Amino acid sequence: MRASPGEKMFYAMNYVVLALLACSCLFPLLHLMALSFSGTTAIQTGKVSLWPVEFSIDTYKLLASGTSIVQAFRNSVVITVVGVALSMIVTLFAAYPLSRSFFYARRTFTLAMIFTMIFSGGLIPTYLVIQGLGLVDSYWAIWLPGLVSTYNMLILRTYFEQIPSEIEEAARIDGCGEVRLLAQVLLPISMPVIATLCLFYGVAYWNVFFSMLIYINDSTMQNLSVLVQQMIQSQSVLQQGLLAQPDDQVHVVEEGVKAAGVIVLIAPMLIVYPFIQKYFVKSVMIGSVKG
Known part of the structure; x- marks a missing residue:
């Protein structure tokens, strides 16, 4: 037409x-x-x-030699990789049983998790719990509080619910148990939504900022988000790098170093995003009303 x-x-x-x-x-x-x-x-x-x-590329040379950005980048990678792995494992083990119709009290557990999306314990009680567990100055203070995103869990649960029951019945006839059914049947056909959730978790862990300021006091454990913020707002961080420039090299200005720091911060997500973007529509629209 x-x-x-x-x-x-x-x-x-x-x-x-x-x-x-x-x-x-x-x-x-x-x-x-x-x-x-x-x-x-x-x-x-x-x-x-x-x-x-x-x-x-003098700004990037100064950034690498005059600041702790290499160590901060390494810390961000560790936080992101370990955090995504832990979060996806727990999300899978939460979404799968809640997607089974025979799971006892699955509605109660689902509503309990949704409740956490609306109400939380608050900043001070959460800090006291983290401190009481001895997790201050530990990356576990970053991983544990946000280990499972209820929104991501609901997406994965809905995806499992929409998988044709004939596939599961055929697998059970062949002798698959629950663990084998999840690992060898459901996961391979759920890669689009899993890739999308990995990116969701990855962006969250890569850009974690407020939790780092609260729970991590050791400067050697700070990530890129905190370091770049300090470079932008605090002149002392940049001055240390600028003073370290050899006299026989071209001097760089603060604006260039700040811009380079921001580029280093956002570049990994910009590189990864195009490879996973094609899965977004299929994954995020799960559970929408179909005519």
Whole structure:
């Protein structure tokens, strides 16, 4: 069916508006990237816009040698990888039994978990519990409180519920138990939603900030989010790196170092996202009303 002139005009306006919104999100990122790869003179004179001027990687060299960003990056990787693994394991073992119709009191357990999405214990009681368990200055203070996202668990539970029962019946006829059914039958056909949830958890753990400020006092354990925030707001962190520059090398400016720090922080998620984005629509729309 051919679109009418009015519909074509409407579609064209939609494309223009969406393109402008996309550019408004993309331009700041391009400007930061251009600043991080531009020379000192170009940055100081304000010549940098969306493309590097006097291309240079001195800011990244200073960032690696004059700050603790390498260690912070390593800490972020450890927090993210271990956190995603733990969260996905617990989410799987929570979603699978709650998706079984024969599981006793599954409605009660589901409502109890949904209750935590609305109400929480509060900041001070949570801190006292973490302190009482001796988890301060430990990454377990980051992993345990957010080990399971109820929203992610509900997505996975709904996905398991929509798997045709004939597949499970055939597996049980072949002698599959619950563990083998989950590991060898359900997980392989659930990879789209699992990949999406891994990215959800990964972004949350990679960008964890407030919990790090509260529970981690050891500066050697801080992650990239905290370090970059300190670089942006505190001049002392940058001054240590800037003073460490050898006199025979080109000096860099604070704006370039800050931009480079932000790029290092967001680059891993930007690299991973395109490979998993295709699973989003299929996974997030699970349970929607179908006509």
